Amino acid sequence: xxxxxxxxxxxxxxxxxxxxxxxxxxxxxxxxxxxxxxxxxxxxxxxxxxxxxxxxxxxxxxxxxxxxxxxxxxxxxxxxxxxxxxxxxxxxxxxxxxxxxxxxxxxxxxxxxxxxxxxxxxxxxxxxxxxxxxxxxxxxxxxxxxxxxxxxxxxxxxxxxxxxxxxxxxxxxxxxxxxxxxxxxxxxxx
Numbered sequence: 001x002x003x004x005x006x007x008x009x010x011x012x013x014x015x016x017x018x019x020x021x022x023x024x025x026x027x028x029x030x031x032x033x034x035x036x037x038x039x040x041x042x043x044x045x046x047x048x049x050x051x052x053x054x055x056x057x058x059x060x061x062x063x064x065x066x067x068x069x070x071x072x073x074x075x076x077x078x079x080x081x082x083x084x085x086x087x088x089x090x091x092x093x094x095x096x097x098x099x100x101x102x103x104x105x106x107x108x109x110x111x112x113x114x115x116x117x118x119x120x121x122x123x124x125x126x127x128x129x130x131x132x133x134x135x136x137x138x139x140x141x142x143x144x145x146x147x148x149x150x151x152x153x154x155x156x157x158x159x160x161x162x163x164x165x166x167x168x169x170x171x172x173x174x175x176x177x178x179x180x181x182x183x184x185x186x187x188x189x190x
Contacts, residue, residue, distance in 0.1 A: 118152050133168055
């Protein structure tokens with residue numbers, strides 16, 4: 001025990017040697033290394049040894065990949081349809097605000113065709129394809145709806161934010177966006 005002498009007498013200022021300690025308390029570094037070896041042993045043989053092993057697992061994985069459908073394939077001219085029908089080019093949907101919001105960005109190419117997307121009465125909805133959850137554009141009291149609702153201008157990029165409570169929608173998930181009659185399906189979240 002470390003001892004400090006003062007006018008009032010002797011007092012201890014730090015822990016003394018621990019008596020009766022056994023096991024990992026004596027050597028924490030050795031215990032940490034031993035624990036790491038246990039984890040490595042539990043993970044199994046090295047990747048090279050696994051690659052040389054049984055190939056039936058590889059056949060099962062290949063069969064599952066062939067049977068499991070991937071994301072919906074989009075027609076090559078779908079973007080052209082959006083540009084002709086609605087006068088917009090969809091840029092992306094991505095997580096923002098630490099994952100609690102989803103940002104939808106699009107560029108207006110023809111302001112007249114894009115006007116329906118900017119109507120204040122129209123309530124945009126984002127549908128999460130994996131769960132079917134429908135997310136809305138929040139409307140805080142001080143700022144109003146978190147979307148653009150002024151008249152669109154050609155060549156400008158616009159945005160809207162959708163609430164993502166509990167970070168339900170993750171990067172890589174597929175979403176659909178509906179704004180009145182405007183619908184874009186199968187967007188991949190970045």
